[in-house]
Amino acid sequence: MKRCLTFILFLSLLTKASLAQELFKQTRIEAVAGAGISQFFGDIGGYTPSANIIGIRDIILHQTRFNIEGALKYRILKDLSVKVSLSGGMFHAADTRGSNEVRGMEASTFFLEPAVTGEYYFIKSRQEGKYSFFKGKQMMGSFFSFIDFYAFTGFGGLSYSVKGNSTLVNSGMKKGGFTAVIPVGIGANFLYSSDYSFGLELGGRYTFSDYLDGYSSKYSKSNDVYYLMTFTFTYRIPTLLNGMPKFMSKRRY
Numbered sequence: 271m272k273r274c275l276t277f278i279l280f281l282s283l284l285t286k287a288s289l290a291q292e293l294f295k296q297t298r299i300e301a302v303a304g305a306g307i308s309q310f311f312g313d314i315g316g317y318t319p320s321a322n323i324i325g326i327r328d329i330i331l332h333q334t335r336f337n338i339e340g341a342l343k344y345r346i347l348k349d350l351s352v353k354v355s356l357s358g359g360m361f362h363a364a365d366t367r368g369s370n371e372v373r374g375m376e377a378s379t380f381f382l383e384p385a386v387t388g389e390y391y392f393i394k395s396r397q398e399g400k401y402s403f404f405k406g407k408q409m410m411g412s413f414f415s416f417i418d419f420y421a422f423t424g425f426g427g428l429s430y431s432v433k434g435n436s437t438l439v440n441s442g443m444k445k446g447g448f449t450a451v452i453p454v455g456i457g458a459n460f461l462y463s464s465d466y467s468f469g470l471e472l473g474g475r476y477t478f479s480d481y482l483d484g485y486s487s488k489y490s491k492s493n494d495v496y497y498l499m500t501f502t503f504t505y506r507i508p509t510l511l512n513g514m515p516k517f518m519s520k521r522r523y
Contacts, residue, residue: 297345297464297506302353304339304471306500310361312483313490314375314438335360337498349391353422357383361430361496363483376435377443377483383475385426385453393419395461418459418467426451428477432484441485449479459504469502 315333337359343351361379365371396415431446455473462468474497480486482494 314363387424
């Protein structure tokens with residue numbers, strides 16, 4: 271009798287574990303919308319290295335601009351997703367409040383960034399693996415049990431257009447171009463329900479250009495970089511176990 275009960279308990283636990291592994295397949299596809307701020311680090315503005323502390327003083331509210339994002343994610347595995355995104359926004363750089371105020375250059379850059387990134391979830395929400403959560407039932411638990419944490423990287427491109435003041439234009443400003451970028455960052459998602467989540471993502475971009483502000487100083491030793499901090503809203507598109515969206519499946523009458 272004890273052996274029978276032990277076997278039934280083991281089978282029940284095995285079934286629950288298997289179900290938890292399969293639940294994510296019902297929401298493989300996610301649509302993401304985001305908005306946030308951008309911070310640019312180029313050859314215009316900023317402080318000299320001797321007057322700076324690991325770049326902290328270069329983060330200036332006066333230079334902060336905005337970014338928006340639209341994206342689609344596909345869950346390859348429970349802890350791994352691939353994201354195709356398109357971001358757009360503005361950068362701003364000015365010599366005011368920096369180490370080159372006398373020079374007086376100023377630039378505003380409009381950008382579009384298509385990218386493909388992979389996301390690895392090193393901490394997954396404990397709620398996501400529960401069947402009752404997917405059924406929309408009220409869940410109880412600590413705040414952190416509803417949060418995912420992930421790291422991401424990939425590749426992308428940046429199309430940019432620069433507008434500068436007369437000082438920058440007279441210095442031979444480059445009006446724009448296209449460059450490759452490498453995004454790296456971290457993010458977190460709060461699972462509000464089985465269909466929706468809210469998140470925050472912080473990512474830096476290394477670029478292969480030194481002209482995102484239209485100017486490259488003769489003293490420059492590295493290419494331009496920029497950071498995007500984005501607040502996100504995610505909708506999980508219900509899918510069949512084979513990954514196809516339900517609205518694309520054939521109806522049976």
